[in-house]
Amino acid sequence: MNFASRHVPGALKLSQEMAWPYRREDWEFAAMVGQGLALERAGEVIGTAMWWNYGEAYASAGMIIVTASAQGGGYGSRLFDGLLHATDGRSVLLNSTEEGLALYKRRGFTAWRTVLQHQGRLTVAMPPNGRDGIRPATAFDLSAIQACDERAAGMPRSSMVAALADVGNVVVIDHAGGVAGYAIARRFGRGYVIGPVAAENAEGARDLILAQLARLHGQFVRIDIYAERGLGDWLEDLGLARVGDATAMVKGQRPVSDGAARIYALANQSFG
Structure with a gap:
């Protein structure tokens, strides 16, 4: 489903589980300037994927998280495929951790520089x-x-x-x-x-x-x-x-x- 303001508390909990430093305000800002998807299970947010459109040709993707208890169930692929469908026709940019490289390469992404x-x-x-x-x-x-x-x-x-x-x-x-x-x-x-x-x-x-x-x-x-x-x-x-x-x-x-x-x-x- 589309990411909405009601998903922010659950998304914050996900990023805290990952030890990412986002505040509630950071999630609210990201949602305000972009778009996203959220997965829920029994009323709890178990995954997110966000993107930001830059004109008609480009988009940036990030904040792609699946809770540890749901990993291995295909949720990450489901979220990311939904993101790619929503940004269809645009070139998509993202910054990947080591853990995410395999997923993104399977989806046709190539590395082009390093962020420090x-x-x-x-x-x-x-x-x-x-x-x-x-x-x-x-x-x-x-x-x-x-x-x-x-x-x-x-x-x-x-x-x-x-x-x-x-x-x-x-x-x-x-x-x-x-x-x-x-x-x-x-x-x-x-x-x-x-x-x-x-x-x-x-x-x-x-x-x-x-x-x-x-x-x-x-x-x-x-x-x-x-x-x-x-x-x-x-x-x-x-x-x-x-x-x-x-x-x-x-x-x-x-x-x-x-x-x-x-x-x-x-x-x-x-x-x-």
């Missing part, structure tokens, strides 16, 4: 970023931020970016009156997550991240990055340890960036 999860309590105070061009975003910047994200991600994510900006703090790289990069920090899980981060080069991405970290001294911070962007060692030096990784997979066409900007950090591993 960095996190920790920020114990070193970061000075306010002094680089020229880094500034807080205003409401008037939203359309330019959405356009920057679309060029960097290679797919239109305007609704998702607007929703993230509405609940988070946004900083931008202002270049000649235009937005050349942006970063959002928001409450998520055990503390805060920084992402998405889009920039034209690694220096710009680091400056945007530092601008966000300057506000988060003493807070628990998580950043999920693409491994090939080269920020991992730098985050380690800041005290944000690498604690895990995931395999980015796609069924269909990979999105292709348009221009110099690239995505350096994800909103989270479900949204992309």
Whole structure:
């Protein structure tokens, strides 16, 4: 059945069983900006699968969970096949744990990059970023931020970016009156997550991240990055340890960036 608000408490229980750090608010936000399926048994939620449409050509999938007592009964395949049916015609992106790789490969997904999860309590105070061009975003910047994200991600994510900006703090790289990069920090899980981060080069991405970290001294911070962007060692030096990784997979066409900007950090591993 379609995921509804009444499924949130059961979905939260599922993610707690998996030791995933989602709060009730994180489930509510994910359901508000996306769509999903829920499986129930005797009135109890035993499985979920969520997706988020990005234009007519792409979707991201995540929060795919089956309770331990129901695993091995085909519920995971049933949920995932329902997700693929609902997103039919779109290329689907997801980030897989080691345990999920076999299922996704059987459904035609291929690996194309690696996501690194960095996190920790920020114990070193970061000075306010002094680089020229880094500034807080205003409401008037939203359309330019959405356009920057679309060029960097290679797919239109305007609704998702607007929703993230509405609940988070946004900083931008202002270049000649235009937005050349942006970063959002928001409450998520055990503390805060920084992402998405889009920039034209690694220096710009680091400056945007530092601008966000300057506000988060003493807070628990998580950043999920693409491994090939080269920020991992730098985050380690800041005290944000690498604690895990995931395999980015796609069924269909990979999105292709348009221009110099690239995505350096994800909103989270479900949204992309």
